[in-house]
Amino acid sequence: METVTAVWAVLAAAVAVIYWFVWVMGAAEIKGKRAVELKMGSITRDKVQDKYKQYWSFFRRPKETASDSTNVPAFVDTFYNLVTDIYEWGWGQSFHFSPSIPGLSHRDATRVHEERAADLIRARPGLKVLDVGCGVGGPMRAIAAHSRANIVGITINEYQVARARAHNRKAGLDSICDVVCGNFLSMPFADSSFDAAYSIEATCHAPKLEDVYHEIYRVLKPGALYVSYEWVTTPLFHADNEEHVDIIQGIERGDALPGLRSHDEIADIAKSVGFEVLDEKDLAKPPAGPWWTRLKMGKIAYWRNHLLVSALTMLRIAPKGVVEVHEMLYETAGHLTRGGETGIFTPMHMILCRKPGTTSAGDSP
Numbered sequence: 211m212e213t214v215t216a217v218w219a220v221l222a223a224a225v226a227v228i229y230w231f232v233w234v235m236g237a238a239e240i241k242g243k244r245a246v247e248l249k250m251g252s253i254t255r256d257k258v259q260d261k262y263k264q265y266w267s268f269f270r271r272p273k274e275t276a277s278d279s280t281n282v283p284a285f286v287d288t289f290y291n292l293v294t295d296i297y298e299w300g301w302g303q304s305f306h307f308s309p310s311i312p313g314l315s316h317r318d319a320t321r322v323h324e325e326r327a328a329d330l331i332r333a334r335p336g337l338k339v340l341d342v343g344c345g346v347g348g349p350m351r352a353i354a355a356h357s358r359a360n361i362v363g364i365t366i367n368e369y370q371v372a373r374a375r376a377h378n379r380k381a382g383l384d385s386i387c388d389v390v391c392g393n394f395l396s397m398p399f400a401d402s403s404f405d406a407a408y409s410i411e412a413t414c415h416a417p418k419l420e421d422v423y424h425e426i427y428r429v430l431k432p433g434a435l436y437v438s439y440e441w442v443t444t445p446l447f448h449a450d451n452e453e454h455v456d457i458i459q460g461i462e463r464g465d466a467l468p469g470l471r472s473h474d475e476i477a478d479i480a481k482s483v484g485f486e487v488l489d490e491k492d493l494a495k496p497p498a499g500p501w502w503t504r505l506k507m508g509k510i511a512y513w514r515n516h517l518l519v520s521a522l523t524m525l526r527i528a529p530k531g532v533v534e535v536h537e538m539l540y541e542t543a544g545h546l547t548r549g550g551e552t553g554i555f556t557p558m559h560m561i562l563c564r565k566p567g568t569t570s571a572g573d574s575p
């Protein structure tokens with residue numbers, strides 16, 4: 211009898227160990243980050259909690275300084291130091307949403323959404339394409355592999371540059387993918403130096419959309435195409451509805467956004483900097499499958515992750531402050547899900563633009 215119990219105990223322990231490695235730690239094989247490797251970007255271990263407090267102070271600023279947007283890039287940089295590793299570990303190398311597609315994994319649905327952007331700007335071999343707000347380069351690698359175009363990404367966050375470059379090398383795409391650290395409101399690139407550009411869920415961090423669109427317009431060659439997936443409120447949002455306002459403010463606080471824009475502002479802003487608008491639509495609208503189910507279906511996973519980050523912090527493997535950041539993200543996931551379910555918010559309002567003029571790149575198929 212004791213032997214049977216012992217065998218069962220050994221079997222149960224083996225299953226637990228396999229579960230731990232396959233589900234908890236093993237995710238790193240696909241996503242590139244293990245729970246035990248959670249750092250907080252370029253922030254030193256002892257400064258994480260202070261930086262987290264500093265992040266929140268942005269939302270408590272007095273009214274007089276709220277209109278001063280010069281500190282936004284620094285606040286966004288702090289945010290990405292805090293969240294980049296958790297995003298990579300818990301979501302993957304592409305820091306954006308995508309419509310769910312029946313029969314396809316999240317990974318494949320993500321790739322389809324990224325390839326759609328590449329096809330819209332007609333990315334192809336020999337073109338030099340700009341990725342505005344590139345994160346750790348998930349979209350860049352998918353688009354480079356799909357189109358064989360040369361991609362240059364820009365991100366404000368130094369830590370992401372290092373991560374993106376390491377991933378590019380590992381994927382064997384470093385000969386056609388490059389990443390620079392810089393502010394997309396004032397880019398270190400010459401006028402008319404790119405054949406095409408895209409931005410995926412990144413320009414929402416700009417205090418004024420016209421500033422980043424103006425920069426993109428400047429660095430594009432005449433005739434070049436630009437596509438963006440924008441975070442916006444939809445026509446279903448009502449500013450006099452308390453629940454709506456609560457959801458939108460929750461999204462802004464948990465995602466380092468200086469203020470969400472309305473869907474009907476985007477095309478006017480693009481036109482105001484000189485672009486022709488070729489197409490505009492909410493890619494989340496049916497028949498597209500809901501983008502928020504991936505967030506919602508993970509409740510059990512969130513609790514497992516919460517226990518894991520708490521344990522790693524207690525063991526001093528992860529720095530103090532990771533639990534707070536993880537809790538903030540958990541709350542944000544709730545607000546994003548409500549935004550999707552109510553239909554008042556979309557993270558994929560697509561706008562396709564063209565810089566007027568003629569070029570060999572943008573015009574030919």
Ligand SMILES: C=C(CC[C@@H](C)[C@H]1CC[C@H]2C3=CC[C@H]4[C@H](C)[C@@H](O)CC[C@]4(C)[C@H]3CC[C@]12C)C(C)C
Pocket residue numbers: 296297299300301304305306307411412414465466505511512515516536539540542543546
């Ligand atoms: C475009 C932006 C980021 C969009 C998404 C990639 C991220 C938004 C919310 C993030 C997450 C929320 C919950 C986390 C969870 C608690 C944790 O256990 C694992 C990671 C999360 C799933 C995390 C992953 C990335 C997001 C979905 C913004 C910033 C403009």
Ligand SMILES: C[S@@+](CC[C@H](N)C(=O)[O-])C[C@H]1O[C@@H](n2cnc3c(N)ncnc32)[C@H](O)[C@@H]1O
Pocket residue numbers: 283286290303304305306342343344345346347348349364365366367370392393394395409410411412413415416
């Ligand atoms: C949500 S992530 C999306 C990253 C990438 N597009 C993707 O889908 O994986 C937003 C990105 O925009 C970048 N970003 C935000 N503000 C920026 C700024 N002022 N200049 C340059 N990059 C910025 C962030 O550093 C981050 O890489």
